[in-house]
Amino acid sequence: MSLDAQAAFEAAVAPYRRELLVHCYRMLGSPHDAEDLLQETLLRAWRAADRYDASRSSLRTWLYRIATNACLNALQSARSRPLPSGVGEVFTDPDADFVPGTEVPWLVPLPADPEAGAVERSRLRIALVAALQLLPARQRAVLLLREALELPAAEVAAALDMSTAAVNSALQRARTRLAEEGVDPEGQAEPPAQQRAVVDRYVAAFERADVAAIVAMLADDVVMEMPPMWNWYRGRADYGGFMERVFRTRGTSWQTKPVWANGEAAFLCRRDGEPHSMQVATTSGDLITRLTVHADPAVFALFA
Template sequence: MGVTEVEGSDRSLEPFRSELLAYCYRMLGSSHDAEDLVQDTYLRAWRAREQYDATRSSLRTWLYRIATNACLTALEVRGRRPLPSGLVAASEPLAPFVPGENAAWLQPLPDSLLEAGDPAGAVIDRSSLRLAFAAALQHLSARQRGALILRDVLGFSASEAAGILGTTVVSVNSSLQRARVRVKEVGVQQDRLSEPSAAEQRAWVERYMKAFENADVEGLKQLLTEDVLMEMPPMLNWFAGPDNYGVFMEWVFEQAGRDWVLKAVAANGQAGFAAYRRVETHTSCTRSRSSPSPPRASAGTRCSRTPRSSRPSAWRPDSTPRASASSSDASGAAPRAFVEGCSGTSSW
């Protein structure tokens, strides 16, 4: 491949769009920023097509180098994306909301974005898109993120990663070592979990949806682990545990009623659902995903968007595991649920 290959950009570059989107999302923690950076990457690639040398690197590696430079530049300005549980102490489930409007929150990545950019179905490690892992990456420097993702997620060699990051192999290895230690300190296990099948994931979500439709708070609580965590950016409020979750959900059904329309969705590689409340003035939406895991794994941290009112008309509990565990545990442990809500007229 050479300049001619790059000039046929629609054919040669498009197959990489989905994996570049996933890469930029891992680096930035924002689906919106990731989309912008992928577009910027393709524009830069087209402008620099005369500089591409197929004898020095593959087209894929060359694109990752461009995308990485764009991400590193963006991170100099945008910095890390925190979560409420990393900023303030836990609150009571019925406490007044406290806005955290100046923070840039970690965002989920709808699976539909990857599918839209990848009609051919490229292989992407969806487990590395989990919000728990994305949250852990926020504790790393920009170059540590790059080294960890390129080496441990994407499988580039140390020399390839050095070329992409524009540094030395020694520097890459040093950044990788520090990144691994830091990720372990914040409680995320890098080893891939044993994922349940798509049918198993959907079965858990369908049980959750059924309980939701029936406003069965006790049924919903039974589908959560003891360390379930609920966060609602841009509000600073967050709390943990099924009991607090139950108190909050009782309030939700009391205030918002029980007339909801549910739709299956997926985000960050996991099955979920959207719940739309029937109202005259606006529509509320709730997103959920869940995956089975042992009940004693430690809590995770997540993000979401929250409504305009003094109390939420939508919500989000979540506890993707930080500890090492098998997601296909034969004991029948309840799933860790992720629910995200927003007030407005549209969802993903």
């Protein structure tokens, strides 16, 4: 194709780049893999541009089909990226030894602008993305195509080379599994300002090493996990016990910096000035319902 044609193609696909990246991320659970698959999607689309038929589907739908199939191909040789609370047994002793899980490709959070639309932020909630990783790849693809594009089952079937009955069955199984995980795919993320206000209060208590104030901000069934460790805890008592352990064994000299991840308020955490973790908080009202502590230095670097 000519340079003019290439420029026209790039201008046509530009409005869909961000949402395609989010789609690939939700399929794969890794920002780096999502970026690679976005580039592969656009390359495939460019090579097939002369065969695109606008009378058969919109450009957006066509691009999503290419992206989804590229992700499915990638997932044939790659493992899903869960979080510890989705695949491991809960720990009940806050003083238990840390159990490294470096053999698992854990979910990596996606840097996300708080100014992103409410729909994007809701679809990027870390609990939802983590739950999606527990679904078989085709169930994941069916759910996302039906959710993001609201495509009829017949069109999803054509895009994924499945029967319509198989698509409907996969969709029902996917929704059932998410319900079992306590995740509502239609749930809405808290407004950014409200999230940040809650997390700022949590961070202030954390920097004071005030365990009582931290516990007062937690939901009864709060989850705290820390990939790449298998250790994870549920409930205010064990969460508080773990925080007492942290301050007892790691000291109280902590510094934080606010960031945003997966459409949720987060913060970088340093201990005595040295990088420690990137922590993502999920809020509901004035309470923390989940804290995901990413202790992998590569995740800290991604956000720093």
